[in-house]
Structures are given as C-alpha cells and as structure tokens.
Amino acid sequence: MRENGKVERRTVLKAAGASVAALGLATATGCGGNSGAGNGTVTIRYAWWGADERAKRINQSIKLFEKKYPKIKVKTDFQDYVAFWEKFQTQAAGGNPPDVFQNAVGFLRKYDKRGVLLDLKSQVDAGNLSLDNFREGVTKVGEADGKQLGVPVGSNTMALVIDKKVFDKAGIEPHTGWTWDDYFKALKTIKDKTGIPGDTGYFSIMYLYDLYLRQNGKAFFTKDGLGFDQSDLTEWWTDGYSRVKAGIITDPKRVEQDKPKSSVTAGHGASEFTWDNFTVRYTAEGTSTYGLAPIPTTDGKQTGQYLASLMLSASARTAHPKEVAQFIDFMVHDPEVGKIMGYDRGILASKEQYAAFKPTDEVNKEIAQYEDDTAKAGVLGTITPHPAGADTVESAFLRIGGDMSQGKTKVSDAVKQFFSEAQSAFSA
Structure with a gap:
C-alpha cells in the first residue's frame, strides 16, 4: 500500500511527526x-x-x-x-x-x-x-x-474520492464503467455549476497513470524499467496541463497552499484519486460528505486496478x-x-x-x-513488480509533473527530464 504515490506520500507525511519519547517507545x-x-x-x-x-x-x-x-x-x-x-x-x-x-x-x-x-x-x-x-x-x-x-x-486499491455534496449539486452520479471522457465532462459540469474545480490534479499520480496504461495494454513499470514511451507521457501531461489551464483542475499553487490538507477537504476540488483506505482522512479533515467512486475506464470495462x-x-x-x-x-x-x-x-x-x-x-x-465490489467485478489484475529504483522514479514523476502543471517547465522538457532521471535511477 504504497502507501506510495502523490496522495500516499502527502498523507503519511501529514500524519507524521510522532514523538517516540512521548509514546515510551524504545528506539x-x-x-x-x-x-x-x-x-x-x-x-x-x-x-x-x-x-x-x-x-x-x-x-x-x-x-x-x-x-x-x-x-x-x-x-x-x-x-x-x-x-x-x-x-x-x-x-x-x-x-x-x-x-x-x-x-x-x-x-x-x-x-x-x-x-x-x-x-x-x-x-x-x-x-x-x-x-x-x-x-x-x-x-x-x-x-x-x-x-x-x-x-x-x-x-x-486505487479509487476516486469525491465530495458527494458537490457532485450532487452538479447532478453528477459516477457509475461503474464510466469512461475518461465521461469523467472529464463531469469535471467541466462541476466547475460550471458549482464554481469548484472537478479534480485536484490527477496527472502526477504515478499509480493512477499506471492504471490508465494498463487499460491500454501497457504498464508504468516492466521488470527492468519503464513500460511506456515519451509519446505516451507527452499525451498524458499535455492533456493534464490543458485541463489546469481550463480551470477544471485545481490550480497547483492552491494545492500547495492547502497542504497538509487535501484541496478536496479545503473546498477547492471536488474529487481526488487516491488509495481507497485513505478515505478516512477526508472525513477527519473536512466538513462535507465524502465517498468512493469507480475508476474511469478506456473501454467501459477494465479499470486496470490491482x-x-x-x-x-x-x-x-x-x-x-x-x-x-x-x-x-x-x-x-x-x-x-x-x-x-x-x-x-x-x-x-x-x-x-x-x-x-x-x-x-x-x-x-x-x-x-x-x-x-471491485473484487466481484472481476477487474483486479496482478501488480507489476517494480524494478530497482522505482521509488526514485515515483518521486521524480510527482515532482516533475508538479513543475509542469505550474508552468515552470514545458511539457516536452518535463518528459525528457523524467525519462533522463528514470534511466539514472534504474542504472544506479
């Protein structure tokens, strides 16, 4: 449980800072x-x-x-x-x-x-x-x-956490088998009807991108390296950046300002992809009603989940x-x-x-x-074993994707930088 990926790392760090001495733990x-x-x-x-x-x-x-x-x-x-x-x-x-x-x-x-x-x-x-x-x-x-x-x-497993009140106000009801096109249309509807961006920034979450790749016959990792090429990532990040500029994705600078809270619980986003068991943090942080929704699909069937x-x-x-x-x-x-x-x-x-x-x-x-429900749906596959250096690659994906979304670097440069740092991580 990875607890790895954008949401995991942020969540764990938010909850961290515990005192060993206060708990009487022997280091x-x-x-x-x-x-x-x-x-x-x-x-x-x-x-x-x-x-x-x-x-x-x-x-x-x-x-x-x-x-x-x-x-x-x-x-x-x-x-x-x-x-x-x-x-x-x-x-x-x-x-x-x-x-x-x-x-x-x-x-x-x-x-x-x-x-x-x-x-x-x-x-x-x-x-x-x-x-x-x-x-x-x-x-x-x-x-x-x-x-x-x-x-x-x-x-x-990865899931979509939603602010139920915002989704209800916009008249959006997520359903099993909905597509990415359905999801992105929903984000725009939410923004138009409520003024709240529909998503907090899906494009730099490594594990979500892995699901998208798996839906399309690939995977983020192979045994020895990356399971996708620069054109794949260029398309993914170009799409994400365009949605940020359109205002249906929370301004990345706002996301940073909201930390350690999620922008969902801060009222600056209506949904966020994360691990399903992290849902408890949203109820603890926010004042709305939060729930889990299905992962969007490419073909209306396979979610790529594991x-x-x-x-x-x-x-x-x-x-x-x-x-x-x-x-x-x-x-x-x-x-x-x-x-x-x-x-x-x-x-x-x-x-x-x-x-x-x-x-x-x-x-x-x-x-x-x-x-x-996810298990019964028969969509769960087997996780791809991560190669040595995967932890460094994950951090690079989050960091570089964040810089790209804030306009600090062009998509083309961000993609080249990521592949360069990934290769260095695998070679270390």
Missing part, C-alpha cells in the same frame, strides 16, 4: 543480529513508518505477541515516511537494518538487489510462517523473482530468522491483532483478521464494500 540501537540474553530470550528490532495512532496500535499488538512468545522481545522504532527510508538506507548500507520492518512494493527489488531482504520461503517451509488463508491475490504483492520478500498486512499492500519484510542479516518469522506470522494472522489494527494499513490481508474486524463507522464500511 533500537546496535545490531539486531547479536541481540540475545543468557536466559534464552532474544530481541528483535521492528521498524515502520507512520504516526501516533499507528504506533499505539502496533505497540498494543506487540504486547500480545510478547505474551504468547515470552522468550522474544521486540524493540520498536518509527518515523514519518521520508525519515524512515533515509534512516533505513543508512542502516542497510552499514549492514545493520532492523530484523523486521514495514515495506512496500517499490522497494522490494531495490533492496533485494543489495542483499538486504530475507527470502521468507525458507521460513514457510520450516513451518514458522504461513502464507495460507490470505485474501485472493494478496500474497503476490510480496513476490519478486521467485522469492517471497514480504508478507502483506493489508491491501488497498491490490497493492503494505507488508512486513525481514533482514537477510538477522540472527533470528525463526523468531522474526514467528513475529510476522502473528502480526498478519492473529485475530486480536486484526481487531486492534483495523484498516490502519489497508483492508486486512489475512482471512482470520479480515473476519475478526467488523467496522462500525460508515467510512470503513464503505472502504470494505468498495474492495468487495
């Missing part, structure tokens, strides 16, 4: 591979990104784990998204990564290439970790090159692979953990946890229903 030091005690107790280090609420839930879950496995102690460390990966890269380069850590698909090949990630299949074969009883297709997200490099804790996921990965250098595997297994399968975590990291990945957590609020009910 790990030293090499986890040598952690142990004379009484047979071992200590493993667990790191993740997120904010206070996630930290509280995870620490409640760890208490349950340590109660079941009294010989395994867990030291925790967390930061916001950017700080987490800056610290992790330093730790990995120094041969001292955490024993177990939160991960995402964009980093699998990057750190497997550097020998950082443990292939968890050995622990599955040893009986310390189960890949059974997961929702259909979820575990594939953690696979790359025949290895199981991560185990999903939750899943999500399940993405946050996952747990392990260090290839850990001295305690069995204990790490037992920890991962507990965190993804234990029903009580499912009740504690809820949809904080996406729709719960394992069937045990999915069945254990029953959302009572309308927002989480709608998120669960959206994923159920």
Whole structure:
C-alpha cells in the first residue's frame, strides 16, 4: 500500500511527526543480529513508518505477541515516511537494518538487489510462517523473482474520492464503467455549476497513470524499467496541463497552499484519486460528505486496478530468522491483532483478521464494500513488480509533473527530464 504515490506520500507525511519519547517507545540501537540474553530470550528490532495512532496500535499488538512468545522481545522504532527510508538506507548500507520492518512494493527489488531482504520461503517451509488463508491475490504483492520478500498486512486499491455534496449539486452520479471522457465532462459540469474545480490534479499520480496504461495494454513499470514511451507521457501531461489551464483542475499553487490538507477537504476540488483506505482522512479533515467512486475506464470495462499492500519484510542479516518469522506470522494472522489494527494499513490481508474486524463507522464500511465490489467485478489484475529504483522514479514523476502543471517547465522538457532521471535511477 504504497502507501506510495502523490496522495500516499502527502498523507503519511501529514500524519507524521510522532514523538517516540512521548509514546515510551524504545528506539533500537546496535545490531539486531547479536541481540540475545543468557536466559534464552532474544530481541528483535521492528521498524515502520507512520504516526501516533499507528504506533499505539502496533505497540498494543506487540504486547500480545510478547505474551504468547515470552522468550522474544521486540524493540520498536518509527518515523514519518521520508525519515524512515533515509534512516533505513543508512542502516542497510552499514549492514545493520532492523530484523523486521514495514515495506512496500517499490522497494522490494531495490533492496533485494543489495542483499538486504530475507527470502521468507525458507521460513514457510520450516513451518514458522504461513502464507495460507490470505485474501485472493494478496500474497503476490510480496513476490519478486521467485522469492517471497514480504508478507502483506493489508491491501488497498486505487479509487476516486469525491465530495458527494458537490457532485450532487452538479447532478453528477459516477457509475461503474464510466469512461475518461465521461469523467472529464463531469469535471467541466462541476466547475460550471458549482464554481469548484472537478479534480485536484490527477496527472502526477504515478499509480493512477499506471492504471490508465494498463487499460491500454501497457504498464508504468516492466521488470527492468519503464513500460511506456515519451509519446505516451507527452499525451498524458499535455492533456493534464490543458485541463489546469481550463480551470477544471485545481490550480497547483492552491494545492500547495492547502497542504497538509487535501484541496478536496479545503473546498477547492471536488474529487481526488487516491488509495481507497485513505478515505478516512477526508472525513477527519473536512466538513462535507465524502465517498468512493469507480475508476474511469478506456473501454467501459477494465479499470486496470490491482491490490497493492503494505507488508512486513525481514533482514537477510538477522540472527533470528525463526523468531522474526514467528513475529510476522502473528502480526498478519492473529485475530486480536486484526481487531486492534483495523484498516490502519489497508483492508486486512489475512482471512482470520479480515473476519475478526467488523467496522462500525460508515467510512470503513464503505472502504470494505468498495474492495468487495471491485473484487466481484472481476477487474483486479496482478501488480507489476517494480524494478530497482522505482521509488526514485515515483518521486521524480510527482515532482516533475508538479513543475509542469505550474508552468515552470514545458511539457516536452518535463518528459525528457523524467525519462533522463528514470534511466539514472534504474542504472544506479
């Protein structure tokens, strides 16, 4: 769950800034591979990104784990998204990564290439970790090159978040199978009838562009690089820039001014593409009524959607692979953990946890229903494994697309710059 892409990164950073000291969390030091005690107790280090609420839930879950496995102690460390990966890269380069850590698909090949990630299949074969009883297709997200490099804790898929009151006022009702032409016509109608731009800026969201490409027989990434050419991106960004200039897309400068809030909740946009489980932020931030709408299509049928996921990965250098595997297994399968975590990291990945957590609020009910409906529609495909350097490419797509939309660079120059930076990232 990527939590990656424009919306994910902004959302996580918005929620970040949590104080480790305030939560009484022990920040790990030293090499986890040598952690142990004379009484047979071992200590493993667990790191993740997120904010206070996630930290509280995870620490409640760890208490349950340590109660079941009294010989395994867990030291925790967390930061916001950017700080987490800056610290992790330093730790990995120094041969001292955490024993177990939160991960995402964009980093699998990057750190497997550097020998950082443990292939968890050995622990599955040893009986310390189960890949059974997961929702259909979820575990594939953690696979790359025949290895199981991560185990999903939750899943999500791209969706369109809308301000229901604005859409109702404009007389627009999104429906399954609507096309991009339908969507763009709706944006203009919304602007004409309400004065509010219809979308906050779809064109620099890497994961949305991936869906569009998949609808047209391509994909953002291949195993080794980009799955599209400069003419494809020129068309996409030219189209986006023209809609900004026409006023049906929120002025990018306004979007920047609204941060850390979304321009949707600030009342400066009627819709925004994001991951479905992020819907909770809109209700928390805004005063309107927000909901999920279907992804527009090219052919009226295929959306290009797939399940993405946050996952747990392990260090290839850990001295305690069995204990790490037992920890991962507990965190993804234990029903009580499912009740504690809820949809904080996406729709719960394992069937045990999915069945254990029953959302009572309308927002989480709608998120669960959206994923159920999407699965039943038969449109979900398999995520394309990201090549090493994908995380850098994603950041470049967001940054350069933003500069283009503000008129800081011409579309043609922006496209050339992106392809140049992508090639450098893949070659690093």
